[in-house]
Amino acid sequence: MFSEKHKSAGVTYPLGFTAAGVRAGIKKNGNLDVAVIYTEKEAAVAGVFTKNLVAAAPVHVSKIVVGTGSAHAIVANAGCANACTGEQGLRDAEKMTEITAQELGCRSDDVIVASTGVIGVNLPMDKMESGIKDAVKNLSREGSVNAGNAIITTDTYSKAGATEIQIGGKEVRFGVIAKGSGMIQPNMATMLCFITTDAAIEQSLLQEALSEITEVTFNMISVDGDMSTNDMVTVLANGAAENPKITSKNEDYEKFYSALKNICTELSKRIAADGEGATKFLTINVNGAENFGDAKQVAMSVAKSPLVKTAFFGEDPNWGRVICAVGYSGVKILPEKTVVKFGGIPVYTHGVGAKFDDEALRKVMSEKDIVIDIELGLGETSATVWSCDLSYGYVKINGEYTT
Amino acid sequence: MFSEKHKSAGVTYPLGFTAAGVRAGIKKNGNLDVAVIYTEKEAAVAGVFTKNLVAAAPVHVSKIVVGTGSAHAIVANAGCANACTGEQGLRDAEKMTEITAQELGCRSDDVIVASTGVIGVNLPMDKMESGIKDAVKNLSREGSVNAGNAIITTDTYSKAGATEIQIGGKEVRFGVIAKGSGMIQPNMATMLCFITTDAAIEQSLLQEALSEITEVTFNMISVDGDMSTNDMVTVLANGAAENPKITSKNEDYEKFYSALKNICTELSKRIAADGEGATKFLTINVNGAENFGDAKQVAMSVAKSPLVKTAFFGEDPNWGRVICAVGYSGVKILPEKTVVKFGGIPVYTHGVGAKFDDEALRKVMSEKDIVIDIELGLGETSATVWSCDLSYGYVKINGEYTT
Numbered sequence: 001m002f003s004e005k006h007k008s009a010g011v012t013y014p015l016g017f018t019a020a021g022v023r024a025g026i027k028k029n030g031n032l033d034v035a036v037i038y039t040e041k042e043a044a045v046a047g048v049f050t051k052n053l054v055a056a057a058p059v060h061v062s063k064i065v066v067g068t069g070s071a072h073a074i075v076a077n078a079g080c081a082n083a084c085t086g087e088q089g090l091r092d093a094e095k096m097t098e099i100t101a102q103e104l105g106c107r108s109d110d111v112i113v114a115s116t117g118v119i120g121v122n123l124p125m126d127k128m129e130s131g132i133k134d135a136v137k138n139l140s141r142e143g144s145v146n147a148g149n150a151i152i153t154t155d156t157y158s159k160a161g162a163t164e165i166q167i168g169g170k171e172v173r174f175g176v177i178a179k180g181s182g183m184i185q186p187n188m189a190t191m192l193c194f195i196t197t198d199a200a201i202e203q204s205l206l207q208e209a210l211s212e213i214t215e216v217t218f219n220m221i222s223v224d225g226d227m228s229t230n231d232m233v234t235v236l237a238n239g240a241a242e243n244p245k246i247t248s249k250n251e252d253y254e255k256f257y258s259a260l261k262n263i264c265t266e267l268s269k270r271i272a273a274d275g276e277g278a279t280k281f282l283t284i285n286v287n288g289a290e291n292f293g294d295a296k297q298v299a300m301s302v303a304k305s306p307l308v309k310t311a312f313f314g315e316d317p318n319w320g321r322v323i324c325a326v327g328y329s330g331v332k333i334l335p336e337k338t339v340v341k342f343g344g345i346p347v348y349t350h351g352v353g354a355k356f357d358d359e360a361l362r363k364v365m366s367e368k369d370i371v372i373d374i375e376l377g378l379g380e381t382s383a384t385v386w387s388c389d390l391s392y393g394y395v396k397i398n399g400e401y402t403t
Numbered sequence: 404m405f406s407e408k409h410k411s412a413g414v415t416y417p418l419g420f421t422a423a424g425v426r427a428g429i430k431k432n433g434n435l436d437v438a439v440i441y442t443e444k445e446a447a448v449a450g451v452f453t454k455n456l457v458a459a460a461p462v463h464v465s466k467i468v469v470g471t472g473s474a475h476a477i478v479a480n481a482g483c484a485n486a487c488t489g490e491q492g493l494r495d496a497e498k499m500t501e502i503t504a505q506e507l508g509c510r511s512d513d514v515i516v517a518s519t520g521v522i523g524v525n526l527p528m529d530k531m532e533s534g535i536k537d538a539v540k541n542l543s544r545e546g547s548v549n550a551g552n553a554i555i556t557t558d559t560y561s562k563a564g565a566t567e568i569q570i571g572g573k574e575v576r577f578g579v580i581a582k583g584s585g586m587i588q589p590n591m592a593t594m595l596c597f598i599t600t601d602a603a604i605e606q607s608l609l610q611e612a613l614s615e616i617t618e619v620t621f622n623m624i625s626v627d628g629d630m631s632t633n634d635m636v637t638v639l640a641n642g643a644a645e646n647p648k649i650t651s652k653n654e655d656y657e658k659f660y661s662a663l664k665n666i667c668t669e670l671s672k673r674i675a676a677d678g679e680g681a682t683k684f685l686t687i688n689v690n691g692a693e694n695f696g697d698a699k700q701v702a703m704s705v706a707k708s709p710l711v712k713t714a715f716f717g718e719d720p721n722w723g724r725v726i727c728a729v730g731y732s733g734v735k736i737l738p739e740k741t742v743v744k745f746g747g748i749p750v751y752t753h754g755v756g757a758k759f760d761d762e763a764l765r766k767v768m769s770e771k772d773i774v775i776d777i778e779l780g781l782g783e784t785s786a787t788v789w790s791c792d793l794s795y796g797y798v799k800i801n802g803e804y805t806t
Contacts, residue, residue, distance in 0.1 A: 054730030054738050084726055084738075086755035119723025120756035229727050306709065306793075307801055314802035320522025323487055324632050327457030335457050335487075352489035353523035390709075391802075395795050398710055399717035 002161035002266065010144030013162035013175035014198035016041045016240035020138035021146030024131025026079035026117070026124060034131035035150035035177075037074040037194060038104060038139050043236035044203035045071040045112065046210040048218075050231035056083030057093040058113040059230060065097070065112050069203045071236060072106040074194055075099075075132060076114040076151050078179070081190065083119045083229040092123045099129050103136040114232050116153055116179065116190040148177035151192050154397055155179050159270045165259045167243040167252045172199045176263055180271040190230040191218065193267060199256055200239035201246040209257050210235050217264035220296070220385045221272045235260070272386035273369075277393025280312045281369045284385045288376040294331045295383035298374060301329035302385075309390035315365040319347035326374060337377035343370060405564030405669065413547030416565035416578035417601035419444045419643035423541035424549030427534025429482035429520070429527060437534035438553035438580075440477040440597060441507060441542050446639035447606035448474040448515065449613040451621075453634035459486030460496040461516040462633060468500070468515050472606040474639060475509040477597055478502075478535060479517040479554050481582070484593065486522045486632040495526045502532055506539040517635050519556055519582065519593040551580035554595050557800055558582050562673045568662045570646040570655045575602045579666055583674040593633040594621065596670060602659055603642035604649040612660050613638050620667035623699070624675045624789045638663070675789035676772075680796025683715050684772045687788045691779040697734045698786035701777060704732035705788075712793035718768040722750040729777060740780035746773060 012019050019037045027033040047066035049059050065071055075096050082089050097111035104111075115123070138146075148158035162175040180191030210233065218233055239245065246252050273281035284302050289295035302308055305325040311318035319340050326333055326340070340348040343364030345356050364370060415422050422440045430436040450469035452462050468474055478499050485492050500514040507514075518526070541549075551561035565578040583594030613636065621636055642648070649655050676684035687705050692698035705711055708728040714721035722743050729736055729743070743751035746767030748759050767773060 052727065052730040053736055054726050081723070084723060084751065084755055089755075119721075119727065120751070229723075229730065306797070310798055310801035313798065316802075318522075320484070320487060320632075323457050324455065324522065327455040327632065333456055348487065348523070351487065352491075353487055390798060392795050392798050394709070395713055395716065395793060395798055398713035399719075399794075 002163065006162035007160045008145055009162045009175060010148055010160035010177050011037050011175040011194060011196040012141050012144040014173040014196045014240065016198055016238050017175065017196045018139040018141055019143035019147040020135040020140065021143065021148065021150030022131055022134045022138060024077070024134070025127045026077055026131070028079070032146055032150035033077055033079045034128065034135050035076045035147035036100060036132065036135040036139060037147060037196065039072055039236060039238040041238045041240055042070050042072060043238035044069065044201060044206050045234060045236055046203065046207040047112070047232065047234040048210055048214045050228060052229050054084065054229050056081055056115060056229045057085055057089035058082055058115045059232060060090060061093040061097060062112045062114065062232060065109055066234070068109050070110065071112055072110040073100055073104055074112040074114065074234065074236070076192060077128065078151050078153050079117040080115060080121050080123050081117045081119045081230050082115040082123050085120065085122050088122055092125055095125060096128060096132065099132045100136065103133055112234055114192050114230065116151065116192055116230050119229060144175065144177060151177065152179040154276055156274055159267055159274070161263065161266060163259060163263060165255050167199065167255055170241050170243040172241040172243050172256070173197065174259055174263055176267060178267045178271065190228040191271060193218065193233040195235040195263065197235065197237045198240035199237050199246065200241065200243050201237050201256060205246060205253060206235055206237055209260055213261045213264050217261065217268045220383070221268050221387070269386050272388055275388035276397045277391040278388035279391050280389040282312060282387040282389065283371045284374070284387060285371065285382065286374045286376065287382045288378055289381045289383070290379035291381050292383055295381050296385065298326055298329045298331050298333070298376065299383050299385035301325045302372065302374070303387035306390055312370065313389040313391045317342055317347060317361050317365050319353065322372065323348050333376055334378070339375040341373040343367070405566065409565035410563045411548055412565045412578060413551055413563035413580050414440050414578040414597060414599040415544050415547040417576040417599045417641070417643065419601055419641050420578065420599045421542040421544055422546035422550040423538040423543065424546065424551065424553030425534055425537045425541060427480070427537070428530045429480055429534070431482070435549055435553035436480055436482045437531065437538050438479045438550035439503060439535065439538040439542060440550060440599065442475055442639060442641040444641045444643055445473050445475060446641035447472065447604060447609050448637060448639055449606065449610035450515070450635065450637040451613055451617045453631060455632050457487065457632050459484055459518060459632040460488055460492035461485055461518045462635060463493060464496040464500060465515045465517065465635060468512055469637070471512050473513065474515055475513040476503055476507055477515040477517065477637065477639070479595060480531065481554050481556050482520040483518060483524050483526050484520045484522045484633050485518040485526050488523065488525050491525055495528055498528060499531060499535065502535045503539065506536055515637055517595050517633070519554065519595055519633050522632060547578065547580060554580065555582040557679055559677055562670055562677070564666065564669060566662060566666060568658055570602065570658055573644050573646040575644040575646050575659070576600065577662055577666055579670060581670045581674065593631040594674060596621065596636040598638040598666065600638065600640045601643035602640050602649065603644065603646050604640050604659060608649060608656060609638055609640055612663055616664045616667050620664065620671045623787060624671050672789050675791055678791035679800045680794040681791035682794050683792040685715060685790040685792065686774045687777070687790060688774065688785065689777045689779065690785045691781055692784045692786070693782035695784050695786055698784050699788065701729055701732045701734050701736065701779065702786050702788035704728045705775065705777070706790035709793055715773065716792040716794045720745055720750060720764050720768050722756065725775065726751050736779055737781070742778040744776040746770070
């Protein structure tokens with residue numbers, strides 16, 4: 001979806017945004033680890049946060065910032081999650097916003113703060129302070145790539161993109177950087193996603209759009225309510241495009257909504273495809289459900305099954321594991337109405353295995369990008385979940401990741 | 404718990420039971436694959452079956468047998484699950500009971516039938532018929548070891564045991580064989596457990612005891628309602644011990660109940676410890692919950708987390724992943740009241756990481772048998788879940804298991 005130019009532009013593609021990523025010495029490997037994103041023009045802000053009851057300190061602080069309705073900046077670090085750090089953690093997260101605000105000349109409640117990395121360790125605040133000051137000095141219209149690299153952990157690459165639409169005769173731009181990789185059950189790895197846009201839009205509509213879109217995009221690579229301690233998706237909209245401000249659900253809103261949804265969909269797919277150790281990208285479509293909740297529940301049951309995931313890693317068309325996961329999903333399916341397809345080839349139809357062309361199915365299983373269709377035959381509703389396989393690489397990454 | 408003598412005696416330890424295990428050519432590797440267990444004296448029968456809506460043919464047939472209240476035999480095979488096999492599968496499962504009944508001289512609805520192995524493949528009924536006939540010919544008081552080996556799949560060994568208690572001046576014996584190994588989420592691998600006893604007990608009490616005990620034993624290595632297509636636990640009680648028949652919940656019933664619970668607990672722990680590729684046995688105790696459902700939900704959330712499982716495989720005391728799984732379990736925990744211990748050593752107390760002796764904790768993590776205690780501080784109820792780690796071995800077994 002995103003061109004190379006758009007990817008490298010990222011969060012600084014919309015007018016009025018600058019960014020930077022620097023080395024502060026928080027990541028053990030010495031890579032970039034502190035990012036700042038800034039808009040001098042005040043932006044409407046919207047955010048969606050983890051529902052984990054053990055939410056990290058920066059989540060608590062950023063929720064308050066979103067509550068004010070506007071913001072000027074985001075400060076984020078990788079290498080230390082600042083989660084399970086108690087009062088000290090809260091003070092450190094607040095301090096991050098204060099240092100950033102002081103350097104930028106805005107208020108501390110204008111600064112979103114995010115962290116990702118190891119849980120239970122306090123932030124090295126001396127390094128953090130130098131890092132933030134350094135990042136603010138380096139803010140530029142070309143800083144998105146460094147900012148993107150500063151927020152990744154076990155991701156194999158930084159996810160970034162940008163796009164534009166026309167609203168009221170004006171070009172309105174969107175940019176994004178994101179990270180997230182612990183993907184066998186993505187809920188347990190931190191996902192950070194920072195979206196910028198120069199659209200002029202009322203904050204309440206921005207929040208409503210983001211909340212709705214998150215349900216069918218980022219929450220479809222995760223289990224509802226099952227999120228890491230640090231997950232966060234935010235949008236800053238600074239109005240620099242000078243489009244007629246979107247204040248109602250008119251045609252302009254629909255265009256804006258559609259563009260934001262496309263970005264979130266694309267990012268969700270990329271985060272799933274770059275799951276830790278992933279060798280396959282799995283798209284699980286459930287059709288013919290009575291309602292969205294049922295469709296999602298069936299798709300998630302399949303997506304989360306380690307037996308399904310290892311079968312795809314082994315390129316084995318083991319549809320028995322898929323139908324088994326459908327059967328225990330908790331949704332009242334009827335085996336005799338259910339059809340399962342791999343890459344469009346029926347493998348299970350109405351209670352029994354289907355006769356299929358072995359060679360054609362082997363080809364499907366050998367591909368990197370595999371679609372699993374599950375037709376329930378019970379209603380009219382669909383849901384799509386994005387997932388990946390389970391490989392030796394996942395065990396290696398997570399068995400050797402030391403605290 | 405079980406002595407070597409008791410293990411080898413297994414299901415034939417109680418008076419009046421014989422067993423056999425033979426090679427019928429159903430397992431690709433040529434190992435033992437058809438088992439028969441028999442009691443000439445009619446036995447009261449109780450059973451607990453998978454709640455998976457895609458239940459296998461033998462499950463449907465065996466439920467009817469349990470419904471009659473009595474049985475004489477069990478016929479079981481490994482290598483082919485006879486699941487997702489439609490009408491043909493049902494006819495094949497019924498045929499297994501008919502062949503067995505004919506050879507034994509009982510009725511087909513006196514024969515429990517069970518299968519485990521690959522889903523979606525029809526049973527080779529010619530091989531099955533020879534196998535059953537062969538097994539019946541070989542029935543003996545020493546046949547439990549072979550029967551146990553005939554029902555295992557990826558298990559590294561056959562789980563078996565026996566014990567005895569005194570009821571009304573009579574020795575009452577119990578024996579068991581079991582299989583089950585796909586353990587990362589045990590719900591997706593078939594667990595078969597056949598318990599025999601020479602106790603005299605009313606069928607309705609036997610069923611009530613088994614149903615209750617299953618909730619706190621076998622269902623604690625699995626997710627409630629999340630079971631494989633073929634899971635089954637059955638008890639045959641033939642009364643050969645000639646104890647005063649247990650017809651009410653008296654002291655004798657309590658003794659019987661306690662012995663049955665001990666057996667089921669021991670087998671549950673062994674099945675968890677022998678999870679596919681497992682290198683660690685994890686006991687997860689949740690204390691201080693408001694009710695059993697909450698306690699179990701928190702323990703299962705931790706037990707199922709691939710990030711927790713890989714951390715234990717890597718011997719990394721990553722308590723952050725444990726508290727994260729507690730936080731998203733769906734139970735309303737309070738971080739400031741929660742305490743997490745590994746091997747008795749507090750690692751997380753009241754919202755923050757605890758100071759601990761690195762050397763002592765490293766020793767805990769290096770052990771094969773590790774206890775995780777989670778204190779919620781919200782009530783008086785506890786639950787224990789048994790689990791294992793996630794290793795390269797799991798991915799190898801399940802990525803290379805071909806259909």
